[in-house]
Amino acid sequence: xxxxxxxxxxxxxxxxxxxxxxxxxxxxxxxxxxxxxxxxxxxxxxxxxxxxxxxxxxxxxxxxxxxxxxxxxxxxxxxxxxxxxxxxxxxxxxxxxxxxxxxxxxxxxxxxx
Amino acid sequence: xxxxxxxxxxxxxxxxxxxxxxxxxxxxxxxxxxxxxxxxxxxxxxxxxxxxxxxxxxxxxxxxxxxxxxxxxxxxxxxxxxxxxxxxxxxxxxxxxxxxxxxxxxxxxxxxxxxxxxxxxxxxxxxxxxxxxxxxxxxxxxxxxxxxxxxxxxxxxxxxxxxxxxxxxxxxxxxxxxxxxxxxxxxxxxxxxxxxxxxxxxxxxxxxxxxxxxxxxxxxxxxxxxxxxxxxxxxxxxxxxxxxxxxxxxxxxxxxxxxxxxxxxxxxxxxxxxxxxxxxxxxxxxxxxxxxxxxxxxxxxxxxxxxxxxxxxxxxxxxxxxxxxxxxxxxxxxxxxxxxxxxxxxxxxxxxxxxxxxxxxxxxxxxxxxxxxxxxxxxxxxxxxxxxxxxxxxxxxxxxxxxxxxxxxxxxxxxxxxxxxxx
Numbered sequence: 001x002x003x004x005x006x007x008x009x010x011x012x013x014x015x016x017x018x019x020x021x022x023x024x025x026x027x028x029x030x031x032x033x034x035x036x037x038x039x040x041x042x043x044x045x046x047x048x049x050x051x052x053x054x055x056x057x058x059x060x061x062x063x064x065x066x067x068x069x070x071x072x073x074x075x076x077x078x079x080x081x082x083x084x085x086x087x088x089x090x091x092x093x094x095x096x097x098x099x100x101x102x103x104x105x106x107x108x109x110x111x112x113x
Numbered sequence: 114x115x116x117x118x119x120x121x122x123x124x125x126x127x128x129x130x131x132x133x134x135x136x137x138x139x140x141x142x143x144x145x146x147x148x149x150x151x152x153x154x155x156x157x158x159x160x161x162x163x164x165x166x167x168x169x170x171x172x173x174x175x176x177x178x179x180x181x182x183x184x185x186x187x188x189x190x191x192x193x194x195x196x197x198x199x200x201x202x203x204x205x206x207x208x209x210x211x212x213x214x215x216x217x218x219x220x221x222x223x224x225x226x227x228x229x230x231x232x233x234x235x236x237x238x239x240x241x242x243x244x245x246x247x248x249x250x251x252x253x254x255x256x257x258x259x260x261x262x263x264x265x266x267x268x269x270x271x272x273x274x275x276x277x278x279x280x281x282x283x284x285x286x287x288x289x290x291x292x293x294x295x296x297x298x299x300x301x302x303x304x305x306x307x308x309x310x311x312x313x314x315x316x317x318x319x320x321x322x323x324x325x326x327x328x329x330x331x332x333x334x335x336x337x338x339x340x341x342x343x344x345x346x347x348x349x350x351x352x353x354x355x356x357x358x359x360x361x362x363x364x365x366x367x368x369x370x371x372x373x374x375x376x377x378x379x380x381x382x383x384x385x386x387x388x389x390x391x392x393x394x395x396x397x398x399x400x401x402x403x404x405x406x407x408x409x410x411x412x413x414x415x416x417x418x419x420x421x422x423x424x425x426x427x428x429x430x431x432x433x434x435x436x437x438x439x440x441x442x443x444x445x446x447x448x449x450x451x452x453x454x455x456x457x458x459x460x461x462x463x464x465x466x467x468x469x470x471x472x473x474x475x476x477x478x479x480x481x482x483x484x485x486x487x488x489x490x491x492x493x494x495x496x497x498x499x500x501x502x503x504x505x506x507x508x509x510x511x512x513x514x515x516x517x518x519x520x521x522x523x524x525x526x527x528x529x530x531x532x533x534x535x536x
Contacts, residue, residue, distance in 0.1 A: 009307040010136045045139060055399065057141055058416075063297055065402055065416065085303050086141040087418055 003080040005031065010086055014041040023082075028059060028072045031082065056087040117152050118177040120144045120320055131177075133237050133317040143418075146177045146320045150367055157368055159339060169225050169328035175364060176328070177321050178232040185260045188224035189328050191216050193336035193484070198452035203469040205477070209342070209484045210449075211333055214457050219256045219280065220490035221249035221411075221458075222329060222354065227257045229325035230314035235261060239312035243267055245302040246315075247295050247350065247411045248277030249458075249489050254314055255286035266311065268298045274410065276493045294405055296416045315351075323419075326354045330361025333484050334371050341365075341374045343481035344432070346471065348464045348488055349380040349389045350412040352423030358486075359426050378427050379476070380434035381467035383407035383442060383459075389417055390434035392424040400424070408439045408497050409459040411489060433476050437466040443497055445469065449487070456491030464488070 006020045021038055025031035032053055036043040048054055059066040060083040066074055076082070120129040124142035135144055156174040165171030169189025173182075192212045200208040213222040227250070234242045243266035244254045251267045258265040265286040269278070270293060281288050291298045299315075306316040314322045334341055341362055347355040355378055365371045382390045385407030388400050400420035405413035417423070427434055437445070442462035449465045450456045457465070468485045471477045491498075508514040 006304070008136075008303070010138055010141050013138050045141065054141060056143070060300060063293065063300075065296070067402060068404070083300065083304070085300060086136045087143065 001026075001076070001078045003031075003076045003078075003082055005035070005082045005084065007035075007084050008086060011039075011042060011045075011084070014045055015039045023076075025076060027075055028066060031059075031076070035084075058085050058087060059083070060085065117174070117180065118146050118148045121147045131233075131236075133233075133239070133312055135317055135319045144320045146324050148175050148177065148324075148364070150175075150364060154368060157370070159335075159370060162335065169228065169325070169332070172328055172331045175331070176229055177324050178229060179236055182232050182236075184228065184232070186218055186224070186228055186257060188217055188228045190332060193333060194453065194455075196453050196485075199449060199465070202448065202452055204472045204479055205468075205483065206479045207482045208468075209337075209482070210453060210455060211329060211484055211486045212455055213329070213486070213488045214455055214461065214490040218260075219249070219252040220493065221253065222326070222486075222488040223249040223253035224257070225328050226250075226322045226325035227253040227314060230254075230312075230318045230322035231257045231261050231263070233318055233321040234263065234312035234314070237312060237318075239310070240264060241266065241309075242312040242314060242318075243302070243305070244314045244316075245269075245295065245298040247413060248273050248281075248493065249411050250315065251281040251286075251288070252277060252493075255281045255284035258286065259284045268302055268305075270294050270298055270410075272410075274494050274496055276495065280493065295414050296402070296405075299414075299418075319418075323353045323357060326357035327361035327364070329354065329486065330358035331365065333358070334362065334365050337482070337484075339371050341371050341376050342484045344377045344379060344477050344483040346379045346381060346464055346468045346477075346483065346485040348412055348460045348486065349382050349420075349423055349434070350414045350417065350460075352380075352389055352417045352419035352421075354486070354488070355380055356419055356422045356426045359430065376430060377432040377477075378430045379432045379467070379471055380423060380427050381464045382434065382436040383409040383412055383463050384436040384438050385409075386413045386415060387436035388415060389420045389423050390436040392420065393427050393434035396428075397424070407442075407459075408494075409442055409463050410494075411458060411460045412463060433471065435467045435470050435476075437463060437470065441466040443501065446491060446497065447501070450491070455487060457487045458489040458491050458494040459497050460489050461487040461491070462497075 002022050002024050005023050023034050025034045061080050122137035122142050123145050125140045127139050153174045162171050167190045168187035170184045194210045196208045196210045216224045241264040242258050244250050245268050251269055267286050268289045271290040302313055302316050306313045312318050366373045386405035388403045392400050402416040405415045442459055445466035446462035508518050
């Protein structure tokens with residue numbers, strides 16, 4: 001059983017230029033572990049300070065958002081193609097973490113976002 | 114800041130020189146353009162703006178384009194209209210419409226964002242540009258690229274309205290219809306932008322593109338006589354526009370062009386694609402993606418890129434979000450046209466119907482100065498009104514026939530239910 005995993009350009013700095021890998025992971029948690037094992041430099045960038053995979057990194061299986069398929073409960077099928085794509089905007093910038101402000105334009109955030 | 118603007122990561126704060134880049138290479142978060150407000154302080158004054166062109170370029174010193182950039186398209190500077198008749202109908206007393214249904218050159222607010230994106234495409238040396246689009250952006254990119262002399266690839270969902278397809282192809286753009294919804298198209302564009310050296314306005318040029326929406330906010334403030342409204346009602350697709358209008362207001366406050374004021378922001382979506390309004394109503398800090406099903410195709414983004422930020426901006430401002438059915442959308446398109454002479458597309462039907470509901474539910478006080486943002490033209494989505502109006506038989510070109518016609522019209526019973534006219 002193997003799935004083809006396509007990585008975004010943004011990862012390449014931490015993958016020695018690799019754009020894809022073949023994985024035998026059974027599900028999403030297994031795949032993330034395998035990606036981190038294959039590309040150790042990626043680990044600290046892929047997860048936040050609490051060790052959680054950053055929410056703005058999206059996973060798709062054969063054109064479908066994995067969240068529509070059951071997310072971590074989805075079992076990969078042989079031949080699945082998995083896309084990893086960071087959100088172009090959006091994300092999980094929570095209150096207090098914003099160092100620059102998207103709204104007031106000032107470096108010191110003044111609008112409590 | 115070396116230049117008047119630069120890219121900065123919204124999460125980790127890493128700075129980047131200006132480049133076709135939308136994602137931080139350290140933490141994979143989105144990038145944002147930050148303009149140097151101090152540098153703009155000398156040039157961004159009421160007087161200098163008044164002496165500028167009658168277009169969005171009067172605000173050039175707070176838009177991310179090179180100082181010597183010569184705009185090729187006078188987008189923006191659309192009317193801000195009092196809407197007394199609609200106001201009376203929905204129980205408002207001080208309602209204005211920001212009418213981007215007549216934004217040039219392609220009759221939607223997307224002309225603004227594309228103007229900034231293509232200026233940067235040119236600066237970065239791209240000879241080919243593209244976008245994923247629900248229609249309005251496709252039109253704007255195709256027309257803008259024609260004026261800039263750029264080659265164009267535009268990817269759209271295959272079920273797009275025929276008018277939006279024609280209004281893209283006529284400019285000579287290569288239109289690629291994708292068998293999927295907007296979210297599928299957008300994902301494919303991310304992959305293409307990774308492989309081809311093209312400028313995708315809403316992918317690798319997105320930080321610059323999004324800043325163009327600030328011009329809506331600058332114009333509202335200037336057209337109100339350099340003051341801010343109490344409320345803004347804004348349609349939400351990706352969620353960017355509402356956050357950028359807010360950013361514009363904040364920048365105007367920071368530069369002292371308007372008095373400080375907390376404007377409440379209200380978001381409008383179609384019930385058939387309402388991930389942001391759902392998040393606002395549930396108090397959620399994340400967006401649950403949806404599979405869109407609505408006639409408001411220009412708002413049909415199930416996984417909105419700026420959804421989290423839009424929901425947060427609405428809540429922080431003390432506003433709210435609502436969503437309305439397809440039937441309400443069509444009815445609101447008719448109501449806006451009949452009361453104010455503005456023919457909007459389905460997205461404007463969403464915004465108008467949501468505005469009415471916000472007043473009906475007491476979310477907006479009748480006396481408040483409220484601006485509702487109409488972002489696209491009704492000629493683009495005439496299929497939404499198919500079958501609504503009967504085509505009457507032609508009469509002969511004779512006065513007697515006309516008089517008979519009038520007589521028959523006057524004899525037709527008016528439908529009256531509980532004292533109100535109904536269609």
